[in-house]
Amino acid sequence: MKKYIFGILFLGILVALLINSRTPFFQQDGGGWSVGYGMSQVYPKKINPKENRIYSIEKLKAQNDSTVFLADPFFVKEKDTFYLFFEHKKVKANGDVGLLTSVDGKNYQYKGTVLTQKFHLSYPQVFKYKNCFYMVPESKQANAVLLYKAQHFPYDWKICDTLVKNVRLKDPSIYVSDTLNVMMASDDKLNMYVYQADSLFGKWKLHKKPIALMGTEARAGGRFFADKKGLILPIQNCTNGYGYGLSLYRFYFKNGSYTTKRIAPFFLKANKEIKEFDAGMHQLDVQKLDANHYYYVYDGNRLNSNTKRINIFGPLKWNYIDLKNWILN
Template identity: 65%
Template sequence: MKKKVILFSIVSIGLLAIVINYRTPFLQPQSGPWSIGFGLSEKFPDKMLFEKNILYPLEKLKQHNDSTAFLADPFFIKEKDTFYLFFEHKKYAPNADIALLTSVDGVNYQYKGTVLKEKFHLSYPQVFKYKNDYYMLPEAKRSGHVLLYKAANFPYGWKVCDTLIKNRELKDPTIYLSDTLNVMVASDDHLNMYMFEADSLHGKWRAHKKAKVMMGTEARAGGRFFADEKGLLLPVQNSTQGYGYGLSIYRFNFKGDNYTVKRELPFFLKRNEKIKEFNAGMHQLDIQKVDGKYYFVYDGNRLESDVKDLNFRGPIKWNYVDLKNWFYQQQCEYFN
């Protein structure tokens, strides 16, 4: 009897390990430099055809500054005849700054240097226009707050103009503003995404009554909200095979003071073996309607080598939290 129990335990543990490894491998690739890509579509793309799009790789940026080690998290805004593309730019460890590329055709970009530098790490430079002024909501987690910046002389002169959330370290705050809805999502270090709401950009931001949106390996925003006739779409990072592996699109629908969330386009971006710059993963997308067409920018990174690192703790943790998230979503749907 004892031998049967031992054998059953070994088989059960083995099967569990196979299931966990299948979904989130214990052996994970070593990722290297990041690059930015961009493209144009007549309609909202069902999928990305990266082979037809244009890249701005790390090597091109290095022509301007040999110390460049990183470019990622692209966000853009088009004003008059110019595309302004802001991105995370790491020159010297440990912190990154915000830098700028500009283009008059959305294809040929020119490097304009650093536009925002702090004593703490900056990334995710979500830039937007609100009531004729230009704002940036970057990730400033290491400052301990969610900080809002305003441009004194766009695209330069960025200064803190407001603290939207105080004394809370949050990643990748992503905002949506309209006449009827003002919401923001952001994530913590424990794989949880939270929602906040306010009466306006400069109003008092507070936790939504259903504050926790999701948790697990897809619980961190990967780009700005996009509004269509059905509601809001949000790119969300996927880290099942390591940080930066892919990105899914989620649908948010708001009704009164409640909302629902649905995974609408799984793995809209992910590792692409055909393009060396993106053969490790992709994790950022900014898509907007510009002059009647859909213009988008995204990022991805390449494999550092064929060597893979052994990681036991991560896959076990991520599968456990994803299972919790599944039960949480089922409960939310039941009560809604």
């Protein structure tokens, strides 16, 4: 009987050590977020934040002293100006959408708030479609995925459609074209869903293969990037707590179905050499500007302190879902 009990205890310790090695029970306490950005002549197969510029939370606080953090950057380049939209969280307020602009892609100026609602907003994916500018932010608290249109870009955003009703989804990432219209969005149970439509203003419905990813990498972390092989989507990794890292996944759609492949594990992650990003990184937007230039923006957060908080339920839940996903797929 004692050997049996000892064996169970020993096995339990091994399982706990294995779980802790993947998703630590003691996790970092992340704080203020900042934005980094850079440019390259080829699609960035690797990004070194040490070589790029940073628009820090301190810089924004100097212009708006109620700032708590800036995160979730998406950019649009229109004519000679870079427009960088971001989640702007202020003291005792919901998140809204803020704007930075630059004429050289290096020096950004804060232009204030461009969209605020009675509910929390984040993840402001702005894109140009048929000569008009649209935004699909995270609007989970509104119980819908909402589409906004700029009446006078980059300001005056109004709701023009509801893409998905009666659902609470995080970080919707949309891709629209003449041949493919898809959107990824995640729930609170670590499932990433695939929606499709005939057009941006068509009826968005779940794909016949509705769940693309589950577990610790199942939440979008940026815009789709299209190349000759298909689509690349940044996916958040939460193995060491929310916002720790980011991997790249290849999505390939063909004949009404699709496949996924993890092509760049931890493309971005906590960087101990950069104080603004020493807790984690979780957002990336890469776009091709012209034949010879790619521009990208990303975010990251810093450690509040060297202390860690204990989280028992999270690692157990994440590993259970990861294991189930691995067995079923």
